[in-house]
Every structure is written in C-alpha cells, then in structure tokens.
Amino acid sequence: MTAHQFGLFETEPARPEGLAYRDDFVSVEEERLLAAHISELPFKPFEFHGFQGNRRTVSFGWHYAFDGSGLQETEPIPPFLLPLRDRAARFAGLAPPALPHVLVIEYAPGAGIGWHRDRPVFDDVIGVSLLAEARLRFRRKRAAGWERATLVARPRSAYLLRGPARSEWEHSIPAMDRLRYSITFRSFREDSDPRRSSV
Numbered sequence: 001m002t003a004h005q006f007g008l009f010e011t012e013p014a015r016p017e018g019l020a021y022r023d024d025f026v027s028v029e030e031e032r033l034l035a036a037h038i039s040e041l042p043f044k045p046f047e048f049h050g051f052q053g054n055r056r057t058v059s060f061g062w063h064y065a066f067d068g069s070g071l072q073e074t075e076p077i078p079p080f081l082l083p084l085r086d087r088a089a090r091f092a093g094l095a096p097p098a099l100p101h102v103l104v105i106e107y108a109p110g111a112g113i114g115w116h117r118d119r120p121v122f123d124d125v126i127g128v129s130l131l132a133e134a135r136l137r138f139r140r141k142r143a144a145g146w147e148r149a150t151l152v153a154r155p156r157s158a159y160l161l162r163g164p165a166r167s168e169w170e171h172s173i174p175a176m177d178r179l180r181y182s183i184t185f186r187s188f189r190e191d192s193d194p195r196r197s198s199v
C-alpha cells in the first residue's frame with residue numbers, strides 16, 4: 001500500500017483498519033486470459049429485493065440470493081478461477097477451501113455499487129480488479145459525522161477486507177466510465193457456514 005492511495009483529503013484517515021491492498025496481484029497476461037474467460041460467463045443483472053442494479057453478476061460455489069432465500073449451493077468454481085483462488089487464499093492467510101464462494105461482477109460504463117457492508121454470513125472478502133481502476137470508497141459513522149477513506153484499486157490489484165474494514169466500514173464504488181470486472185472471494189463466518197452440519 002502506498003501512502004498516496006489514501007488521504008485524498010486531509011480529514012481522511014490513513015486507512016481503515018483491516019484493509020490490505022496489493023498491486024500486481026495478477027500479470028498483464030493473466031488479466032487478458034481471465035477477462036476472456038469472464039466475458040463468456042452467464043452474467044445476470046444484479047437484483048436486490050426486486051430492484052435491478054446496473055451491474056451484472058455470476059456466483060460460483062455458493063450464491064447469496066437477496067430475495068430472502070439466502071445462501072444456495074450453485075455451480076462449482078470453474079477451473080480457470082482456481083489458481084486465482086489459491087493466490088487469494090495465500091494473500092489472506094487462509095487455505096483455499098476456506099474460500100468456497102466467488103462472485104464475478106461486470107461493471108459496464110455507468111455501473112457502480114452503492115453503500116453497503118457485505119452480508120453477515122460472509123467473513124473475509126478478497127476482491128481482485130481487472131481492466132479498469134475503481135475508487136473503492138469507505139465510510140463509517142462517528143459521533144461527529146461520517147469518517148471517510150478512498151482506496152484506488154488498480155487493474156490487476158487485490159484488496160482484503162477484514163476486521164473493522166469489513167464489519168464497521170461501509171464501501172461503495174461510483175459509476176465506472178470503462179468496463180471493469182471484479183472477482184470477489186469470500187469465506188463464511190464460522191457460525192454461518194452452510195457446509196457445517198446443523199446438528
């Protein structure tokens with residue numbers, strides 16, 4: 001993480017605690033191959049309680065449905081994403097099977113993502129950016145108002161959300177002006193892991 005990636009304004013904190021960032025997480029050649037595979041995926045418009053966002057998504061391993069049905073097992077993670085999952089797991093200090101879910105998002109020009117925290121069934125979040133840079137904005141409520149930070153997530157970079165960056169801070173991405181793909185790997189919170197026996 002370089003200092004200039006945070007603190008666009010003097011009132012911004014150095015960085016949300018629990019946020020890690022790495023440039024050159026994938027090579028230019030890997031990015032080209034990943035993007036070629038991703039462009040063939042069966043994307044669907046993202047739907048939130050009947051509202052459609054202007055981004056498109058596809059999930060593997062497990063799918064979180066916002067229609068109230070929650071987590072459902074879905075198609076296995078395709079082989080072309082497995083080496084990247086291994087690397088994401090290493091980045092987060094996890095074993096690859098601890099990342100059983102991946103969400104691939106297509107942000108066409110004009111698409112972004114509004115303020116949110118990821119669903120509480122998930123624990124760590126590792127996001128890989130392809131093709132275009134995104135301004136990942138962070139905010140959290142303080143007595144004096146919103147505390148804010150911005151991470152510029154470059155193409156081929158990865159970020160990790162853990163701890164307060166994951167549980168206290170919300171994040172959002174303003175509308176993109178160029179096509180971006182993101183690949184988000186998530187672990188389950190131990191008490192929400194659907195693979196655990198419920199007895």
Ligand SMILES: O=C(O)CCC(=O)C(=O)O
Nearest residue numbers: 103105113118127182184
């Ligand atoms: O595209 C990204 O890097 C962020 C995606 C995101 O925040 C989410 O799907 O929860």
Ligand SMILES: [Fe+2]
Nearest residue numbers: 116117118171
């Ligand atoms: Fe998110």
